[in-house]
Amino acid sequence: MKKEETNASKIANSYVSPTWEVTNTFVVGLVIAICSLFPGAVFPIGEALIVPASLILVLLCIMSAFLVFSHSVDKNENFSKRGRL
Numbered sequence: 453m454k455k456e457e458t459n460a461s462k463i464a465n466s467y468v469s470p471t472w473e474v475t476n477t478f479v480v481g482l483v484i485a486i487c488s489l490f491p492g493a494v495f496p497i498g499e500a501l502i503v504p505a506s507l508i509l510v511l512l513c514i515m516s517a518f519l520v521f522s523h524s525v526d527k528n529e530n531f532s533k534r535g536r537l
Contacts, residue, residue: 487494 486497
């Protein structure tokens with residue numbers, strides 16, 4: 453019997469889709485290209501992006517925590533069902 457996906461699972465799967473992976477790769481490539489082609493622009497760009505980058509890291513940590521929690525809840529439910537048999 454397969455359990456239905458929760459809301460958190462649907463949201464997480466939408467952010468881990470191949471489209472998002474390509475987007476993330478493009479963003480990293482863009483940053484590397486700017487750093488390589490315009491080394492003098494690295495400090496001003498870094499200074500401007502410190503707050504958004506920090507916010508993104510915090511949100512990624514929260515998303516990861518929800519995924520780990522969801523995974524551990526599924527494991528515990530399966531374990532407790534086996535114990536009742």
